[in-house]
Amino acid sequence: MTESAPLAVELRGITKRFPGVVANRDIELRVARGEVHAIVGENGAGKSTLMKTLYGMHRPDEGQILLDGREVVFKSPSDAIAAGVGMVHQHFMLADNLTVLENVVLGAEKSHGIGEKARRRITEISDSYALGLDPDSLVEDLGVGDRQRVEIAKVLYRGATTLILDEPTAVLVPQEVDELFGNLAELKREGLTVIFISHKLDEVRKVADSITVIRRGTTVGTADPATTSAKQLAEMMVGAQLPTPQTRTSTVREASVLLMSGVTVATPGGRPAVDDVTLRVREGEVVGIAGVEGNGQAELVDAIMGLRPLAAGTIDLGTDDITRWSTRARREGGIGFIPEDRHRQGMLLDAPLWENRVLGHQTRPPSVKGPFIDRRGARADTARIMSEYDVRAPGPDTLAVALSGGNQQKLIVGREMSAAPRLLIAAHPTRGVDVGAQSVIWELLKDARAEGMGIVLISADLDELIGLSDTLHVMLRGRLVATLDPSALTPEELGGHMTGAVQSAGSPA
Ligand SMILES: Nc1ncnc2c1ncn2[C@@H]1O[C@H](COP(=O)(O)OP(=O)(O)OP(=O)(O)O)[C@@H](O)[C@H]1O
Ligand SMILES: [Mg+2]
The missing domain is CATH 3.40.50.300 (P-loop containing nucleotide triphosphate hydrolases)
Structure with missing residues (x-):
């Protein structure tokens, strides 16, 4: 790597506000071409928001995005994809009732059509990165590990050269994590750049070439995985012990x-x-x-x-x-139940937190009073859960969709534990x-x-x-x-x- 090689991705002074929340404040990120770059930070720190900005899902309020040294402005993810940036989300976005092939091809029919050529390309991608995909399986029959591989294939199929993976290993068992890291090594060898978010600090140290730490919406520094321990990383993130x-x-x-x-x-x-x-x-x-x-x-x-x-x-x-x-x-x-897939089984994303508090518990206090849903009771109890479980959000009336992934999980755990x-x-x-x-x-x-x-x-x-x-x-x-x-x-x-x-x-x- 020469000193003067432009960075694959550079984010300068990115600020992104949501109503009542500054999700990102003056963030700096520098990612070299061909490296695996990890982003770490506690729940709600602003990691997903930053990556959604890079992927064109929303516009930053301030700041610049540079790819290979040139400033770009993305109006939508299709602009990002056209520029070679692809993203696999923290929560999968596949259509359950379609096959792997249909999911991969959906929206990218222009590349290789929807027939044999598309199938060949998917098989090629699956083989070269050992994704082990069967184009004809129905997505609803797949476990989370396979779903993730479909998401990765989808991004590669669209020709991404910079891959953003939001908590790719959260759903994987160690053997699968090793496989994924093998895949990442392959991608790297091909000159692709990978940005990935993870809470597993040991794993971050193993696979990343460099690390950026984010706390409360802003960059607190970068770390060298070779010389920084998981404990030191955790301290940079939250000042807490592992x-x-x-x-x-x-x-x-x-x-x-x-x-x-x-x-x-x-x-x-x-x-x-x-x-x-x-x-x-x-x-x-x-x-x-x-x-x-x-x-x-x-x-x-x-x-x-x-x-x-x-x-x-x-x-x-x-x-x-x-x-x-x-x-x-x-x-x-x-019986209390913390489901595997919080979006499919645990939450109503477009409903406020207090309604999510009631979900699955609509027949018992504090959710009901007599025959009626007790909104006040549910709100008050939601506020209690939010403080006991450190769910970071403005209040019980916040929509679930506005919570970071980890904060959604904390709310579900709190709800289920509360029913004793x-x-x-x-x-x-x-x-x-x-x-x-x-x-x-x-x-x-x-x-x-x-x-x-x-x-x-x-x-x-x-x-x-x-x-x-x-x-x-x-x-x-x-x-x-x-x-x-x-x-x-x-x-x-x-x-x-x-x-x-x-x-x-x-x-x-
Ligand atoms: N669509 C939205 N509307 C309102 N607020 C939002 C929205 N998306 C995110 N936020 C808020 O922005 C902040 C950063 O959230 P973000 O999802 O980026 O966190 P994160 O670092 O990815 O956390 P996690 O590790 O839990 O996934 C949080 O306070 C979150 O509640
Ligand atoms: Mg996130």
């Missing part, structure tokens, strides 16, 4: 809150998504389910929540057989939240467990799984294939079990 999920004193009691017996969930044709699973969760116990995305965890959760019919088996909640109960009855019976469920199904509870908020959520889960809540924990964060779980099951191809003792387990060992590389001596409970 948390650990460790919890070793057992609070497990005898009474079981959840008992699944021989549960099977069928898929149309093919082998069952959940195959003869027997699982017990006792009061005060965190039962972790480890597995590579797409091995039946999502269907297992759906089965517990009554969102999918069982082909066989029974489910008991405490002493009640709830196998035939509706989802609503299960919730009222004391007997059993909490926590799918990726800290996905997308910053290190400070993560430790808050961990503490709350630990406290609830100590008070007797049973928790089913599904997470792609192996440190979190190992640190919080009292019992850890490994799920592979729909079956629980191993039961491991989290107190004597490394993430590497767990990873081996998850891919089936290690055959376990331990048998499922």
Whole structure:
């Protein structure tokens, strides 16, 4: 790299205001061609907003965007794409009822049509970056990992030379993260530039060539990944210590809150998504389910929540057989649910926060008073959740869509914990939240467990799984294939079990 080579991307003095919020203030960003550049900062710091500016989704109020040393003005993402800038969003934007091919081609029919030529190009892209995509799969059948690869393919298909990835690894298990980093290395070799946002500081240090830290809307500095520790990065971000999920004193009691017996969930044709699973969760116990995305965890959760019919088996909640109960009855019976995909299952984006507080809890105080929705009660309780869970937003009447990703997640966790469920199904509870908020959520889960809540924990964060779980099951191809003792387990060992590389001596409970 020569000194005089123009920067692939330079943002100068970018300021972006939303009503009541300065999301970005005088931000500077300098990204060299062919590098992987990470952006870190706590929830609501302004990372996504900055990248949306670069991608032409909105105009900055002040400042300049330079690509290869030349100033550009983007009126829309299509201008950005034409200039070689593509973005994969924090929340996927695919059409569920279309195929991979249709999703990739949609809006870019001009490049290679919609037929054989398009299919060939997608296969080419998929092969050269090892994305493993089948052009004919329906997107609704794909797990989050695959959805993300479709998003990446979509951007590459449009000829992007600068790729923005907003929290690409939040949804991936370690093996997939390694694969993605392999893909990024490929992109880099081809001379592409990658800007990525992540809350996983160790990972940032591993993959990034340089790091920009943002705090409360403005740049606080850059860091060299080779010489900056994760702890130092966290301190630059928030001035906080890095948390650990460790919890070793057992609070497990005898009474079981959840008992699944021989549960099977069928898929149309093919082998069952959940195959003869027997699982017990006792009061005060965190039962972790480890597995590579797409091995039946999502269907297992759906089965517990009554969102999918069982082909066989029974489910008991405490002493009640709830196998035939509706989802609503299960919730009222004391099951809390932090869903995997907060946008598809957890939130109404165009509704204010207080309405989101009511969502799924519309039959109980503080959401209702007599037969009516209690707006005042819901608002007041939303304000309480916002302060306890550090949800950063102007107030209960703010629309959910105006919250940063991590703040949306904190609101959902707060809502579900507030109902004081007997059993909490926590799918990726800290996905997308910053290190400070993560430790808050961990503490709350630990406290609830100590008070007797049973928790089913599904997470792609192996440190979190190992640190919080009292019992850890490994799920592979729909079956629980191993039961491991989290107190004597490394993430590497767990990873081996998850891919089936290690055959376990331990048998499922
Ligand atoms: N469309 C919008 N309308 C109003 N405010 C918004 C909008 N989008 C973002 N904001 C606000 O701008 C600030 C920065 O949000 P942004 O999404 O950029 O944060 P982030 O750094 O990406 O956080 P996270 O790590 O949680 O994703 C937040 O205060 C957020 O509430
Ligand atoms: Mg964001």
